[in-house]
Amino acid sequence: MTGLLQVIDVCKSFQGNVAVDHASLTVEEGAVTGLIGANGAGKTTLFNCISGYYHPNSGTILFQGKEIQRVQPEKLCRLGIGRTFQIVRPFGLLSVLDNAAVGGYNRGTGKKEAYAIARECLALVGLEDKLEMPAAALNTGEQRRLELARALATRPKLLLLDEVMAGLTPTESKEMIGLIEQIHQKGMTILMIEHIMPAIMSLSHRIYVMERGAVIADGSPEEVAHNPRVIASYLGSRGGGTEYAEHH
C-alpha cells in the first residue's frame, strides 16, 4: 500500500551540517504516525521539508502520489498539508476568531464560510468562549489549541504536529491527547513529533525514530520501545530537556 505521504531518501544540510540524512518514511492514510528522536535529531527540519519551508538537497517527497519537494508552503496548504509549529506563534494582534479565520480562508470561498469553519474548529478545541479575545492574551495551553484550530481550519488531509504538548501542564497534555484522538477519529491523518513518550506511544499506530538526521528504526510502538538501538540512542540519552529553537 502506498501512503498519503512518502518521504524517500531525503537529505537536507545547512552549510555542510547534515540535518536530515537519507531519511525515508511513509504516512498511511487515516493513521497516526509518530516521529521521535533526541534534540537536534532533525525532526523539525524534516517537517519543514514536508511543508515546503525547506527544499531538500536530494530525495523525493510524495503527497498523494505527487512530488512536492519543490512546492511552496502556501501551495502545499492548498493541497492539504496543515501544520503547527514547535514554538507557538499566534497572531497576537488578531482575535482568536480572526486567527482561525486566516486558516478558514484556505477553503472558505467567502468571509461567511471562512468564519463558519473557524468557529467550528475553535469549538472543537474548546475555545468557543474566547472568540473575541486577542490571541496574545491566551495562556500557553490555549495558544497551542488555537494553533491546532488554525491548522484544522485549512481543512488539511494531512496534519503535521510539532510538539503540540511542549510547555503544557500534565492536565493540559492529557486534554491534548484526547483532542488529537478525537481529530483522528474524525478521519484525519496525522504525523506528529512528540517528546512525551506515553503520549506518542498511546496515540501512534506506527513510530519512526530519528538519530542525527537518519531514520534508525520504525515499527509499532511496542516494537520501537523494545528496539535495543532505540533504547541505547534515544531513550537512554534523553534528559536535560534543552529546547532547540525552531529553525526557519
Added chain:
Amino acid sequence: MIVLLAAAVIFPFFAGRYMMSIGVSVLLMAALGQSWNIMSGYAGQFSFGHAAFFGVGAYTSSILYVDYGVSPWIGMLLGMGAAALLGVLIGFLSFRYHLRGDFFALVTLAFAEILRVLFNNSAALKGAEGVLIPYRDVWQEFQFRDDRIFYLILLLMVIAITAFIGVISRRKFGVCLIAIKESQGVAQSLGVPVLKYKLAAMAVSGAAAAMAGTFYAQYYGFIDPGTVFTSSISVEAIVPCIIGGSGTLSGPLLGALIIVPLQELSNSLFEDVHGLNMVIYGVLIVVFIMFCRDGIYGALVKRQKGVET
C-alpha cells in the same frame, strides 16, 4: 469619529488663510500616513521611501499636464498606476532576494534617492528646476481659486484611503496582512499567498501616496526633486503612524492632527532654527518607540479595555 469628521468638513468655512494652510498640512500628512499605514502598519513591510511614490504621483500628473495638456485628474490616476507598479517592482525585487526588515527599508530608501537623483539630473524630467504648474482657474484641470475646495478634495482623499483601510481590515485581505506582519511563516502554513498580498499592499500603498503627490503639485503649484523625493516626505509618512498608532484605522489621523500643530508651534517659537522639525520628529519617534509602542491611539484602546475588564 463622526464628530471629528463633521469638524473637518466645516473647518474651512471658519478658518482663516493661515488656519487653512495648517488644515491642508494636517490632511496631507494624514493621507501620507494612511498610505504608509497600509504597507507598513498593516502588512508590516517597513518603508523608509514613501517619497518615491509621492514624487512619482506628483511628477506624472505635472509633466503630463504641463507638456501634454493632460488633465491632472487623469494624470493623478496614471500616477497612481505608475506608483502601484513601482511598489510591485520594489516589492518583487526585495522579496525575490528575501530582504526583510531593515534591509527592505533600505531598499525603499534607495529607490526614493535614486529617483531624486535621476529627476535632478535629467533634462527630460525637468532637472533640478522642477515643474511650475501654470495657474488657471478650471476645475477640470484640478485647479481652484478657492482653497476651501482644495481642502475638501484632500479631505475626500483622506476619507477614501481611510475607508479603504476600514473595509479591508474586516476582510480577508486586511486580516491576512496583519497575519503576514506577525508571522509570515505561519501565514504561509495557513495558505495565505504571502508574496501576492505583500505586493498588493505595496501597490495600493504606493497609489495612495501618489494621489497625495498630485494633490501637492496642484495645490502648491510647484514641485522639484528636492521637495517631493526628499526623505523628509518619507519621514512625514512614518511619523503620524508611529505617534498615532500604526496598524490602526485612526492612529495616523490622530498623529497628523497632533504633529502638524506642534510643528507649527515650534516653527514660530524658533523661527531661525533650520531643520528643527526633523529634530522634533526624531525625538518623538524615539520617545514613542521606547515608551508608547502602540502609539497614542493604541494606548487609549488598551486603557479602555483595561478599565472594562
